[in-house]
Amino acid sequence: MKTASICTIGDEILIGQIVDTNSSHIARELNLLGIQVKYMTSIGDDRSRILSELGNCLDHTDIVIVTGGLGPTKDDITKDALRELSGAKGYRESAEQMAHIQRILGARGIPMIDTNRAQALVPDTCTVIPNTLGTAPCMAFYGLGAQGTSALYSLPGVPFEALGLLPAVMDDIRRHFSLESITHHTVVTFGIPESTLAKTIEPWEDALPGNIHLAYLPNPTIGVRLRLTQLGGQADFSPYLAQLQAILGDAIYGEGDDTLQVVIGRKLRAAGKTLALAESCTGGHLSELITSVPGCSDYYKGAVTSYSNEVKMKVLGVREETLLQFGAVSEACVREMAAGVLRALDTDYAVATSGIAGPGGGSPEKPVGTAWLAAAKKQPDGSVNVATECVRFASSRAVNIERFASHALDLLRRNL
Amino acid sequence: MKTASICTIGDEILIGQIVDTNSSHIARELNLLGIQVKYMTSIGDDRSRILSELGNCLDHTDIVIVTGGLGPTKDDITKDALRELSGAKGYRESAEQMAHIQRILGARGIPMIDTNRAQALVPDTCTVIPNTLGTAPCMAFYGLGAQGTSALYSLPGVPFEALGLLPAVMDDIRRHFSLESITHHTVVTFGIPESTLAKTIEPWEDALPGNIHLAYLPNPTIGVRLRLTQLGGQADFSPYLAQLQAILGDAIYGEGDDTLQVVIGRKLRAAGKTLALAESCTGGHLSELITSVPGCSDYYKGAVTSYSNEVKMKVLGVREETLLQFGAVSEACVREMAAGVLRALDTDYAVATSGIAGPGGGSPEKPVGTAWLAAAKKQPDGSVNVATECVRFASSRAVNIERFASHALDLLRRNL
Numbered sequence: 001m002k003t004a005s006i007c008t009i010g011d012e013i014l015i016g017q018i019v020d021t022n023s024s025h026i027a028r029e030l031n032l033l034g035i036q037v038k039y040m041t042s043i044g045d046d047r048s049r050i051l052s053e054l055g056n057c058l059d060h061t062d063i064v065i066v067t068g069g070l071g072p073t074k075d076d077i078t079k080d081a082l083r084e085l086s087g088a089k090g091y092r093e094s095a096e097q098m099a100h101i102q103r104i105l106g107a108r109g110i111p112m113i114d115t116n117r118a119q120a121l122v123p124d125t126c127t128v129i130p131n132t133l134g135t136a137p138c139m140a141f142y143g144l145g146a147q148g149t150s151a152l153y154s155l156p157g158v159p160f161e162a163l164g165l166l167p168a169v170m171d172d173i174r175r176h177f178s179l180e181s182i183t184h185h186t187v188v189t190f191g192i193p194e195s196t197l198a199k200t201i202e203p204w205e206d207a208l209p210g211n212i213h214l215a216y217l218p219n220p221t222i223g224v225r226l227r228l229t230q231l232g233g234q235a236d237f238s239p240y241l242a243q244l245q246a247i248l249g250d251a252i253y254g255e256g257d258d259t260l261q262v263v264i265g266r267k268l269r270a271a272g273k274t275l276a277l278a279e280s281c282t283g284g285h286l287s288e289l290i291t292s293v294p295g296c297s298d299y300y301k302g303a304v305t306s307y308s309n310e311v312k313m314k315v316l317g318v319r320e321e322t323l324l325q326f327g328a329v330s331e332a333c334v335r336e337m338a339a340g341v342l343r344a345l346d347t348d349y350a351v352a353t354s355g356i357a358g359p360g361g362g363s364p365e366k367p368v369g370t371a372w373l374a375a376a377k378k379q380p381d382g383s384v385n386v387a388t389e390c391v392r393f394a395s396s397r398a399v400n401i402e403r404f405a406s407h408a409l410d411l412l413r414r415n416l
Numbered sequence: 417m418k419t420a421s422i423c424t425i426g427d428e429i430l431i432g433q434i435v436d437t438n439s440s441h442i443a444r445e446l447n448l449l450g451i452q453v454k455y456m457t458s459i460g461d462d463r464s465r466i467l468s469e470l471g472n473c474l475d476h477t478d479i480v481i482v483t484g485g486l487g488p489t490k491d492d493i494t495k496d497a498l499r500e501l502s503g504a505k506g507y508r509e510s511a512e513q514m515a516h517i518q519r520i521l522g523a524r525g526i527p528m529i530d531t532n533r534a535q536a537l538v539p540d541t542c543t544v545i546p547n548t549l550g551t552a553p554c555m556a557f558y559g560l561g562a563q564g565t566s567a568l569y570s571l572p573g574v575p576f577e578a579l580g581l582l583p584a585v586m587d588d589i590r591r592h593f594s595l596e597s598i599t600h601h602t603v604v605t606f607g608i609p610e611s612t613l614a615k616t617i618e619p620w621e622d623a624l625p626g627n628i629h630l631a632y633l634p635n636p637t638i639g640v641r642l643r644l645t646q647l648g649g650q651a652d653f654s655p656y657l658a659q660l661q662a663i664l665g666d667a668i669y670g671e672g673d674d675t676l677q678v679v680i681g682r683k684l685r686a687a688g689k690t691l692a693l694a695e696s697c698t699g700g701h702l703s704e705l706i707t708s709v710p711g712c713s714d715y716y717k718g719a720v721t722s723y724s725n726e727v728k729m730k731v732l733g734v735r736e737e738t739l740l741q742f743g744a745v746s747e748a749c750v751r752e753m754a755a756g757v758l759r760a761l762d763t764d765y766a767v768a769t770s771g772i773a774g775p776g777g778g779s780p781e782k783p784v785g786t787a788w789l790a791a792a793k794k795q796p797d798g799s800v801n802v803a804t805e806c807v808r809f810a811s812s813r814a815v816n817i818e819r820f821a822s823h824a825l826d827l828l829r830r831n832l
Contacts, residue, residue, distance in 0.1 A: 014453045016444030017633050019437050023458075028432030037430045042439075042456035108810065160812045217433050277721070284695075284703025287721045291699025294775055294813060302727040305693070305703045305719035307712070311761055315718075315731070345727055359710055394524065396576045397710060 002177055004030050005039035005057035009050060009069035009078050010157060013042045022067045022155075022162045029170050034182040034231055035063065045069065050081040058085075058145035058152060063173060068157030070119075070136040079123070079139075082154055086141045088123035096130045097122075097137040104135060129153075129168050134161040140172060151176060183235035187244060188254040190223030190410045197224055197248075204243055212240070220399065221289070221406045222259050253413055260409040261289045267416050268299035273348040275412075277303035278316055278341035280328065281355035281371050286405045301345045306337065316340035329354050329366050331374075331388050338376035339384045350376040351412045355391075357400045369393040371404045375412040387415045418593055420446050421455035421473035425466060425485035425494050426573060429458045438483045438571075438578045445586050450598040450647055451479065461485065466497040474501075474561035474568060479589060484573030486535075486552040495539070495555075498570055502557045504539035512546045513538075513553040520551060545569075545584050550577040556588060567592060599651035603660060604670040606639030606826045613640055613664075620659055628656070636815065637705070637822045638675050669829055676825040677705045683832050684715035689764035691828075693719035694732055694757035696744065697771035697787050702821045717761045722753065732756035745770050745782050747790075747804050754792035755800045766792040767828045771807075773816045785809040787820045791828040803831045 006023045013020050020042065027037045038061055043053050050069070057064045069078030083091070098120040105112050119135045122128055129138040136156040144150045153169050155162045173179070189197065194216055205214050211233070217225040226244070228237050245252060254263045268275055279286050287303040290296055304315050309328060312318040317340040318333055326332045334352045342350035355371020362368035369392055376386045389411050393403045422439045429436050436458065443453045454477055459469050466485070473480045485494030499507070514536040521528050535551045538544055545554040552572040560566045569585050571578045589595070605613065610632055621630050627649070633641040642660070644653050661668060670679045684691055695702050703719040706712055720731050725744060728734040733756040734749055742748045750768045758766035771787020778784035785808055792802045805827050809819045 013440070014443055014456060015447045015631075016440045016442070016453075019435065019440040021435050024429070024432045024435040026432070027430055031431045037432075038460075040430060040458035044454075160815065215431075279700075279703075283707025284700035284719060284721070287695075287700025288704050291721075291723065291817075292814070297723055301724040302731075303700060303719075303721035303723075304731075305700070305707075305721070307707065307719075308717040311718040314762075315720075315760065344731065346730075398708070399576065401707075 002035045002063060002179065003038045003061040004035050004063040004065065005041070005061045006030075006037060007039075007053060007057060007064065007066045008042045008157070009045065009066060010042075011044045013068075014044050021159055022157065025163055025166065026065050026067070029166055030063070030065075030173075032182070032184060033170060033174060033179060034229075035173075035179075045077060047077050047081050050078060051085060054081070054085055054152065058150045060145075062150050062177065064150065064152040065169070066152065066154045067162050070154065070156045078154065079121075082126070082139065082141065082152070083123035086123055086125040086144060086152075088125040090124055091121040092124045093120050094122050094128040094130075094137055095120075097128055097135075100130055100132055101135045129165060129172065131156060131161055131165055133164045134158055136161070138165045138169065140169075142176065180232050182232075183230045183237075184227055185235075185237045185241065186217075186225050186227045186256050187241065187252055188223055188225050188256075188258050189248060189251045190253055190260065190406070190413075192224065192248070192251050194218045194224050197226075201226075201244065201247060204240075204247060208240060212237070220402055223253070223406075223410075250414060253410075260406060260413055261293050264409060264413055264416065265290070265293045265296055265299060267413075268349070271416075274299050274301050274346075276301050276341045276345035276347040276350045278337040278350065278352040279303060279305045280307065280312070280337070280353055281357050282353045282401055282405045282408065283307065283357075285401050286351065286353060286408055289405055289409065301347050304341050304344070312337060316344065327366070329356060329370060329372055331372050331390070334372040334374035334388060335376075335386045338374035338386050342376045342378060342384055348378050349412065349416070351408050352376070353404055353408050355400075355404055357397045357404070359397055367392070369395065369400050371400075371407075373404070373408040373411050375408070375415045377415060387411060418451045418479060418595065419454045419477040420451050420479040420481065421457070421477045422446075422453060423455075423469060423473060423480065423482045424458045424573070425461065425482060426458075427460045429484075430460050437575055438573065441579055441582065442481050442483070445582055446479070446481075446589075448598070448600060449586060449590060449595055450645075451589075451595075461493060463493050463497050466494060467501060470497070470501055470568065474566045476562075478566050478593065480566065480568040481585070482568065482570045483578050486570065486572045494570065495537075498542070498555065498557065498568070499539035502539055502541040502560060502568075504541035506540055507537040508540045509536050510538050510544040510546075510553055511536075513544055513551075516546055516548055517551045545581060545588065547572060547577055547581055549580045550574055552577070554581045554585065556585075558592065596648050598648075599646045599653075600643055601651075601653045601657065602633075602641050602643045602672050603657065603668055604639060604641050604672075604674050605664060605667045606669055606676065606822070606829075608640065608664070608667050610634045610640050613642075617642075617660065617663055620656075620663060624656060628653070636818055639669075639822075639826075666830060669826075676822060676829055677709050680825060680829055680832065681706070681709045681712055681715060683829075684765070687832075690715050690717050690762075692717050692757045692761035692763040692766045694753040694766065694768040695719060695721045696723065696728070696753070696769055697773050698769045698817055698821045698824065699723065699773075701817050702767065702769060702824055705821060705825065717763050720757050720760070728753060732760065743782070745772060745786060745788055747788050747806070750788040750790035750804060751792075751802045754790035754802050758792045758794060758800055764794050765828065765832070767824050768792070769820055769824050771816075771820055773813045773820070775813055783808070785811065785816050787816075787823075789820070789824040789827050791824075791831045793831060803827060 126139040139154045141152045215227040306312040318336040337352035352374040358368035542555040631643040722728040734752040753768035768790040774784035
């Protein structure tokens, strides 16, 4: 099994100014190729530390992926450290990257200065993988480390540039190391906690052939993803997937990179149906999830965030008696919110949330972390059918809101 | 200057399943105490790697902070590695942590089982800092490393538990290492890019006394924070802050941990005024930012996310002629959206956004990344005054949405 190290370079990480999200993405991609990540490390803008850490990683792993330290400013010293590490005599200009620099600056109407030009210079030992999204190129170095067989890839630190380069880097790794084929299939579930899920499918898991490996990947917004992996050979997961479907039923909602909002969008688009939201405790987060899917305007008409009772009554038509008798966090209120926004925005489906995210508020009967959720559906005769659910969590405000929203999406998904 | 290492433990980080956000928070807190973070590393659930990495960190830095690897499951082997590393003979039960475990499980109605009980067991060499938010305690070990003077703190990996423990851990570090006093003052700015800001305040920065250090902390949602730091002695930043205020004027909007949504909330509450939002391209993100502030229901009435022209007309009262003549992404449309939601939700202020977040859509005149923003204010005579702004960015969908939202908040802030 090939091994890898992931290193980020830059003082901004060591002083806690930014969160490193690149390493997680890179680790996932390497893992999907069957490569084991052994080291993950952050290094400051310090030449000797960069040289010693990268040297150590190259001696102990086959692949080293470096992000950051490639900006045009003076404290970015990574490129020259890589020149030394790779035994390069000097620099050459990458004509291909220079063309991208000219195009990018031109589109923004920015004149080219020396610092931009310098970004196209690379150590003469490296192979350039052009960066079409930014001015700093990706550099690949081969034949390094104690064995003389390790490879190093240097990527810019800007997340959307680094992520944009990953497919090309992974292709290069696959080719350069002639990796054995690896096949994955991921099934996405929602609503069953990881530990319960593990117990439920234990007999199925135990009966899997020895060359098929199962991984659990839990995520609060997406649910628990179950990933089957087979190294080498022709993979046919279909009999095992059919068995899993029979066990888990509609707890399975998608595959691969599917999320609740993507699956909901796909179903609504296919059926030519529309959606509206009425949010109280989720405060816009549900709408943000729906609109994170490009093209959602095909089925999403909009939302009313009713943070006050006045808006619940005035815009959504919730009755004052309902609020007085049951309160805003009640089944009766979310029913009226969901039916109200469906009618006000004239859609086929609607979702509503009302709860107590905390940290303040709550009562013994309705503690912080309680929410009522509703999914409304317009019937052929014009009447509205509403499904409801009460959930209770015990986390921070932000995490409670995240869970209220994902459970509301799941309630809709199960009622589409 | 004291030095530190931050280590996360857990295979879930090395396979890219989760993003490590704890290390960034911890690094910032250490930085605020004047401690230099030298190493930041992730280690898998591998006993020998944990022992060698932590041993190395203890030999080379004064403070080692470890997160993760403390759950009740079998692959969490951190605690026994710490026992060995600290030379402990065995375990003792922490009565204080046991009380928290009983309270937490009791509140959730979960019966205590052996794995819960085991979480109160700690190596007999450690000092417990009780974790009131979860079942795994924080453990402090002193007198370790090559010098026999280094300290190690082990925290649970769950982010809200780790963050909840940080104040107590930082207090313990300050006391244990008798740290020199350090004073910070942070000024928060919005609307001036970092490079322009640096040029604008260069003469002021150059005239600062040698014992006062300035740091730039840019953030896409918050703006650029300027942090003044003085090590030791009595700090009086007031003359320098007054000079900075004179140079930057209303680009300065707050101090410390202030964000646009916090400052807006504070001003609205103090004035007894209310706010509504009409979102198109930001799709709920603006509302999410406003509702991320606990207690926002004092001034925030709600929002209409009008993702379709139909909702813009029907709920917000945007005129059909406006949409036909200028389109939805236009000054005229956001003016009518802002005034419309202010009237529909009967508030004193309103913000509206309409733009093209991408990746699809756009035209030569209105490319992807363009948005019109509006801030409306009810006048004493009942009329509505609207300020508008057009912004243009060239990033991914998610980053464009983030920038549209923060600029819309800033437009409101400057018009409160």
